[in-house]
Amino acid sequence: NKGIIAIEDNKPRAIELFNQLTADDPNISVVVCPEKYPQGSERHLIYAVTGRVVPERALPSAVGVIVDNVATAMQAALAVKDDLPCYERIVTVSGNAVHKPGNYRVRIGTLYSHLVEHGAQGLKNDPARIISGGPMMGFSLHSLDFPVLKGTGGLLLFDHQSELAKLPPENPCVRCGKCVDTCPMFLEPTQLFKAVKRRDWPAALAGHVGTCIECGSCAYNCPAHIPLVQYIRMGKQFILTDGFGGHNPYYKK
Template identity: 45%
Template sequence: MLRSFRLGGIHPQENKLSAGKPITELGLPREVIIPLAQHIGAPATAVVQRGDQVKVGSVVAKTSGFVSANIHSSVSGKVTKIDAFFDAGGYKKPAIVIAVEGDEWEEGIDRSPELVRECSLSSKEIVDRILSCGIVGLGGATFPTHVKLMPPPGQQAEVLIINAVECEPYLTSDHILMMTKGEEILVGIKILMQALSVSQAVIGIEANKPDAIAHLTALSKQYPGVSVMPLKVQYPQGGEKQLIDAVLRRQVKSGALPISTGAVVQNVGTVFAVYEAVQKNKPLVERIVTATGKKLANPSNFLVRVGTPIAHLIEAAGGLPEDTGKIIGGGPMMGKALLSTDIPITKGSSGILVLPREEAVRKPMRNCIRCAKCVNVCPMGLNPAFLMRDVKYNDWDVAERGHIVDCIECGSCSYTCPSSRPLLDYIRMGKQTVMGIIRSRKS
């Protein structure tokens, strides 16, 4: 029997329209917009000025704290401005604009397709290379990878878990990556095992990807300590805490870090980026992005340079349909509606979803009928209906006692609510407020 996490969960329609589509390298735009905040933590600090010439791989912004990440130019050309631009969340944030003048790469970056298996670097040297290349979590959370590889004092990693679940509907970028870069992913896993000093790694893949399960299972036989675990199709299995529960049968306590269970979780796309950073000295300047939607002419998986406006991506997928209602950054469950097609692709952009008008309109909200469906599907064991009430009435103490900060914002509650109540919207807003109150109290 296939394993899964033990609390809550749903199974929305998968809509993997771009499954099996090969990776298409997207052409360069006229200019890129590179935000300074492409990761959890402190935004990077710009180290270039207007008029500077840069190459692909040039450092344009450096870390400004322990939890931060370097940012590199994804194109060669001239810095034309450093200004505030709208990000995927709808806020204006500082970004560097570079006019594209070619595709000249920094020396020392190995762009050859040859597989490099052996890694002679020490654990510290591996972490330093990952830090230097600006690698962050590519599953959406964008946590700086080097930080995850340095557990806090008193915590010890026992097992590395690779998140290859891709449970979000529509998205297929991880799936195609596994099918085309399997060897590189396995080498990347061994590098991360070396950095963490662990002897076991488990690749979790949901059962709706049998080809990826078979492919990586065959390859893993050459890599001692690495195994593949097929998992039941259950959203949100890609959540870090849910995946740890599914694989290890250990649960992360409220307020604790995942490392408290002995596990370090890395997304499969992050693993490939680690391989390229450590073995090829390649910074994170491009990633695979799924452009999809039921009315798109050509849902596909694209290799896209960071900073590319999403309009360039949508055009390559067949153009924006006339009946478009919303453009979502990410998938339909955890993604956010974008303000315009000028918003750039960032390190955390896993997909662009174009929703037709009939699917983008919210149904009228009705009164809560106390059916408890939202409670039954919550993978964190919360009471979303009560939390929405607490936020609505600014009852922050009660919301904190209800563990609102434990919400992983998966959207399962809103998806299942028969009264069409915007549970996640209220909880997401209240979570930020309560977290701010907690930070103020601690300081």
């Protein structure tokens, strides 16, 4: 029976607008959050606006909360008010390899190649790196022959001149602790990736690998360029699903 609209403090026009729109509704309030990554993570958002802590392996409903992002809230409104199914997404196309970066409203199922050609006015250069999603949590694609899905939010294309297209080689961990300092889930990514590398699943479990939200902050700050998130994701897939051939003794349904 209570709604909270959380908006980052770098969006003053949105804050003003939603304050006006909700002024007469005592059940809805606007909470301004500091601009901070990963503020959009539902666990962090719930803590920031309510002070409630979602337990490990639990959903937000365990603490009486449902989090919807802007797109989901809008789709729910369209479904209830206008009987419309979810058939469109706003997709950000960006990067130095496209002519016209921007936000595009596209039908679900549209190929990325079509979106780039007809929305972003085509490619300036061959993309050396294609990322579906954002710069921190997106994943690489080998071509543009993939469709926009209902969860698609962004498409990034970088050519060979971009620093972001370069993949520096992985070096040994120098034990600087930067990944530990930056982890918003208070994990020890350096220990987790080493546990996954040596397939030490009990150690990965003991390090709470399942609570990683894959925000990418650890890898972004790692001076050894270790793909920490990919290692941790492998560990999660093995432990939290019955991965790698269905013979996982640590899998708990």
